Amino acid sequence: MCTTCGCSVGQARINGKPIESQQHPDKPLRFRPHTTQYFPTSATANSLEMLDFGTGITEMHASGMSQARMIKIERDILDKNNEYAARNRRRLAERGIFALNLVSSPGSGKTTLLVNTIQKLRDHFSIAVIEGDQQTDHDAARIRATGVPAIQINTGKGCHLDARMVAHAIEQLPLQDNSLLLIENVGNLVCPSNFDLGEAHKVVILSVTEGEDKPLKYPDMFHVADLMLLNKCDLLPYLSFDTELTIDYAHRIHPGLPVISLSATQGTGMHTWCDWIRTQCRRAAIASETHHNHSVTFESI
Amino acid sequence: MHELSLAENLLQIIEDAAHEQQFTQVRTVFLEIGQLTCVEPESLRFYFEIVTKDSVAQHAKLEIIEIAGQALCKQCQQHLLIATYYQTCSYCGSYEIKITQGEEMRIKELEVE
Ligand SMILES: Nc1nc2c(ncn2[C@@H]2O[C@H](COP(=O)(O)OP(=O)(O)OP(=O)(O)O)[C@@H](O)[C@H]2O)c(=O)[nH]1
């Protein structure tokens, strides 16, 4: 642990104790110069000692070393993924395809929800599904049984889908213009939060058997999601699950996050969810139409 | 586990740079990792060592610059330091804060020969 500010380089703990770092974390936390420069004075702001504007890389490498030179890179580690994601998003938008990335822990009911959503929406839109799991094509088979095309991506040891995998799947799927693309991510409440797939929205699903504190324990996912579905609400009478507390926790991580309570098996709340999709889908279609009309007028000038 | 794919992505960026800038050995990789990201530096180091074996970045040192979490309170407009997403504004107690820093995962510079 850093004695200056109480931070530690990593946040991993065993029995509450930080795991010993290979690199002694004697470096302070860094702060970028702020547009409106300020000095935090709050209790959480620790001491002023740790303020260190600029990244100070030069001070960290021994100067005067033979042959060594510094090369500026300035790229996001996930640049490649983000490029693929941006390309996916552009392609989907051009064709008015509305894509959702469903994320949750294993077994929260993603596939059950998809199957029932498909049954409710298939008369309104053309639908296609991308299934992500480490192994098996069980979920894709469950989707195909509804008559909707599905591609199974097996990530092997990977714990999430990435944008490149989705780009391949998009090429292989028979996708209609102005349709709905549902992507079921690998069951994992952590890693998929980092990987943009090019979807319009991430939807996080939490089932009531998982406990109220999941938003606090796995904050990243609830932070990046645009909608939260609280599934398996049919089980509430048998559990001591506090719905309000859960939503309160979710809102601590993500103020204003919309929440829909539903039961994928019993169907309660499904119409609210399907209405949400229908509204969003229509918007995507209109946006792509406006886009095309604009390009037509543009070319005809 | 996704630190493995982060390490692979990192190596790919380094190899692209090695190709463009003609270097054969990386000594140090300078990274900025925001405090709010779900990246565990130790885990990243572990996988980086594995994936860089027999590459230009073999034995390269990972210098991880941790970037503090900062936010702007939407209620009282104060800037504050945060270590987690569920922190409230230390001035007015609001949860309505906008993250301004601490979510970065950037490769900044390479020390090469
Ligand atoms: N009681 C109840 N059970 C449900 C509901 N939704 C799903 N389940 C059950 O939960 C279990 C897991 O459902 P799946 O749809 O396979 O969950 P999943 O999120 O796709 O699982 P993975 O793909 O393995 O991560 C199954 O036994 C479902 O029948 C629900 O609304 N209520």
Ligand SMILES: [Mg+2]
């Ligand atoms: Mg499933």
Ligand SMILES: [Zn+2]
């Ligand atoms: Zn405030």
